[in-house]
Amino acid sequence: MRKQFFPPAAPLALTVALALGGCVSLAPAHQRPAAPVAAAFPDAPAVNGEAAAGIGGEAAAGIAWRRFFPDARLRQLIELALAGNRDLRVAALNIEQARAQYQIRRAERLPGVALAVNGNRATGADDAIASNYSAGLGVGAFELDFFGRVRNLSEAALAQFLATAEARKSAQISLVAAVANVHLSLLADDELIDLTQKTMAARAESLKLIQLKYDSGVVSKLDLQQALSLVASARVTLAQQQRQRAQDANLLTLLVGQPLPATLAPAATLAATTLAALPAGLPSDLLAARPDIRAAEQQLLAANANIGAARAAFFPRISLTATAGSASGELGGLFSGGSYGWTVAPQLLLPIFDHGRNRANLGSARAGREIAVAQYERAIQTAFREVSDALAGQATFGEQLRAQRAVAEAEAERFALAExxxxxxxxxxxxxxxxxxxLFAAQQAAVLARLLQLQNQVTLYRVLGGGWSEPAAR
Known part of the structure; x- marks a missing residue:
């Protein structure tokens, strides 16, 4: 049996070949598209003298939710949601899956080494039995990435992984805001129920007086029926509000991911709840503050890398198979002296006729990049609109609440005079x-106006990128 032995230059040649792999990338250079929005937000200046400065002048994205929400009960609810919410858990698992996919692609850039043991016995032309045994280490079909195909696929997988991580941040930000808004809705539900119960009790007392007057012949049955209608309508409103509160409580339980524990801090009132004002900043700040925009940019990077991989498919694909070990015609002499050898088998594959497959793949990759650009621009426009809407609310909800409270006070005075x-x-x-x-309608509207003002502040915090914190910081 003929044996091949390692010449001194063989390891050096293999090292040079590996070093040359991936030295060229055919992916287009990444250029961040211009933001298709105005240079400043409308309604950003303070209205009616209200301050627009954040906590210590910080941007919303730099204010941790523990500092933005001073209510102890709400903090506990957010902590429970971050630990038990199933959607957030799925988002975290998606990161692990994307990380594994990236590791798979990254591993393709390095040669895989395997232990190979083979044995073969066959008969020849003269019916003699020939044996061949080998054992050693082998590198199977490792692609020398001269044109960057494998590297671009790895970079695309990395960008997808980073986009998934940003999506997880977006999920947490949305979850924090959702828990806060439902908590505020529950506070409003409690105030509305309390208001309705007091109104119903007052109407019941009035009904007793009207009933006595009717029995005495002082008032007509029309007055009695109107009093009965008022009490019944209050019961209808109370039933509706109790149903709404139960539904809000169920939604909060879903967000938290478990039944609400009895050890939660006492709930504050809606009127006593305060949140800090937030500076709007500039639209360009959203590029760094909003994880959904960063995720869209990572998708754009992945699309660029896919174009590089599609372009590389037009060029020769060079792969290398190599083994080094021991070979012998007898099993007992497999590891004896002088039986060591090596083989190197490079292969070059150049596409000639593929019926337009590579061209179609390149066209698909280019279309994918245009889609990624449009999605990136759409993410910026959506963020701009969300912030603008929240700023419009910040500029008007305060005045609406003051006006509605003035209406309630006027209606209370009117009711006292009418009585x-x-x-x-x-x-x-x-x-x-x-x-x-x-009076009852004005009081309800005042509670709802306060709720909308606080929820708008939470929404502004969310759309400005606030609510994210690293798991270790919680």
Whole structure:
């Protein structure tokens, strides 16, 4: 049996070949597209003298949610949600899956070494049995990446992994805001239920008086039926509000990922809840603050890398198979002296006729890049619109709340005057009923205006990139 032995230059040649792999990349250079939005947000200046400075002048993305939400109960709810929310858990697992895919692609850039043991016995022309045994280490079909195909595929997988990590950050930011908004809705539900119960109790007392007057013949049955209608309508409103509160509580349980523990801190009132004002900054700040925009840019980088891999498919693909070990015609002499050898088998594959497959792959990759550019620009436009909407709310909800509270105060005074006039026989019971309905509606609207103001502040915090913190910092 003829044996091949390692010449001194063989390892050096293999090392040079590996070093040359991946020295060329055919991917287009990445250029961040210009932001297709205005240079400043509308309604960004302070309105009615309200301050627009954040905590210590920090941008929203730099303010941790623990500092933005001072309520102890809300902090506990957010902590529980970050630990138990299933959507956030899926987002974290998606990162692990993307990381594994990237590691697979990265491993293709390096040669894989395997232990190979072979044995072969066959008969020849004269019926003699010939034996051949070998054992050693082998490198199987390792591609010398001269044109960057494998490296571009690895870079695309890396960009996909980074985009998935950014998507996980977006999921956490959305979850923090969702928990805060549902918590505020529950506070509003409690205030509305309390308001309705008090209104219903007051109407029930009025009904008793009207019933006595009716029994005494002082008022007509029309007044009695109107009083009964007011009490019944209050019961309808109370049932609706109790149902809404139960649904909000169920939603909060879903977000938290477990039944709410009894050890939560006492709930604050909606009126006592305060959140810091936030500076809007510039639209260009969103490129660094919003994880969804960063994820869209990573997708654009992946699309560029896919173009490089598609271009490399037009060039020769060079692979290398090599083994080094021991070979012998007898099993007992497999590891005896003088039986060591090596083989090197390079292969070059140059596409000639592929029926347009490579050209179609390149066209698909280029179209994918254009899609990624449009999605990136769309992400910026969406972020600009969300921030603009939240700023419009910040500029108007404060004035709306003040005006609505003024309406409630005026309606309370009107009701007091109408009740006094009715008791003195100056006004009709219809005037009193109208004043009661208007007061109740104005009080409910004031609670809802406060809720919308606080939820808009939470939304502004979210759309400016606030709410993310590293797991170790929680």
């Amino acid at each position: 006094l006039r009715y008791r003195n026989g100056v006004a009709s019971y219809l005037d009193l009923l109208d004043a009661q309905r208007s």
